[in-house]
Amino acid sequence: MKNLKNYLEKYDNPRILDIGSGKGDFIKLIDYIFQDYQEIIGIDIVDYLLEMDESAFNHNPKIKWMGKEVLDTNFPKNSFDIISLSNTLHHIKDIKSMLEQMVYMLKPNGMIIVNELMAAEDLSDKEISHQLLHSFAAKIDHEIGMLHSQVFSKENIIQAIEMFSPWPIVDYWKLETKTFDKEITIDDLYQLIDGLLLNVKDHDKYSLYKEEAESLKAYLKENGFSFAHQLCLVLKKS
Ligand SMILES: C[S@@+](CC[C@H](N)C(=O)[O-])C[C@H]1O[C@@H](n2cnc3c(N)ncnc32)[C@H](O)[C@@H]1O
Known part of the structure; x- marks a missing residue:
């Protein structure tokens, strides 16, 4: 960090x-x-504020929240010094338009931070839990018609950004991650899995997803959970 x-x-x-x-x-x-x-x-197409732990940001008046699709923001040109996009690249259909919008909203000398979970082969058993959980969430979202790709490799993340960014990537590194408010418990993860399952309760393949959810829970119980590798990269507006 x-x-x-x-x-x-x-x-x-x-x-x-x-x-x-x-x-x-x-x-x-x-x-x-x-x-x-x-x-x-913070902006998100889904208004998570109501779902969030109420105390998470209420103490801090400098943190604000808007339910918005990135392409529908009407922030004026040169509005921000820094724009971050974390673990969201693999949810975006039109990366080119999103980057154009980010460039428009960024002040000269501003910085874009892209942070993204990346596929890796040298994961610990705990980190594999994160990757399996993500893969399950991506499948469920796909089933209900939401764009949510599987995790990209490091090369794919860099390629996607380089293809559409008007500026070169100035730096990238592996970001160490942890939770900052409270430790994630196995029960939190079980709740997350159950919440995902609810989204497909009326679908034909529900019993298959339920089976996968049970084996995912068993893996988590046996191995624990830790955040998997994330690639953090920086672009600067000249
Ligand atoms: C995996 S979450 C990332 C959460 C957080 N940034 C992090 O690093 O953990 C990805 C989020 O991107 C949001 N999202 C996807 N497409 C979006 C768009 N076009 N505009 C705004 N938010 C979007 C999704 O609703 C989802 O909450």
Whole structure:
């Protein structure tokens, strides 16, 4: 996280936009390592605020939340010093338009941070839990018609960004991750799996998904859980 902190500290009181915030995990990470920001605005097509632990951000008036599709944002040109996109690239259909929109909203000398879970072969048993969980979530989302690809390789992430970014990638590294509010328990993960299953309860393949969910739970119980590898990369607007 030291690398990320160093990059964030290059900005004086920055205004930050976090795209695809989900329940705000990347915002929590930023806030944990760097507090000298003017504000962080989180946007997501799904309004997660109601689902979130109410106390998660309420204490901090500098963190704001908007339910928005990234392409429908009407922030003026040059609105943000930093724009982050964490674990969201593999949810995006039109990466080119999204990057164009990010470039438009970014101030000159601004920075884009892309952080993305990556497929890796040297995972520990605990980290494999994360990858299996993600794979299950992606299948369920696909079943209900939501775009959610399987995890990209490091090369695919870099390629996707290089293909559409007007600027070169200035740096990338493997991001170490942890949770910042409370430890994730096996019960939290079971609840997550049960929630995913509910989405397909009326589908033909429900019994197959239920079986997969049970073996996933058994794996998690036996091996525990740890975040898998994430690739963090930085682009700078010249
Ligand atoms: C896996 S979550 C990432 C959550 C968090 N950023 C993190 O790093 O853990 C991906 C999020 O992207 C959101 N998303 C997908 N497409 C989007 C879009 N076009 N505009 C805004 N949010 C989007 C999804 O609703 C989902 O909450």
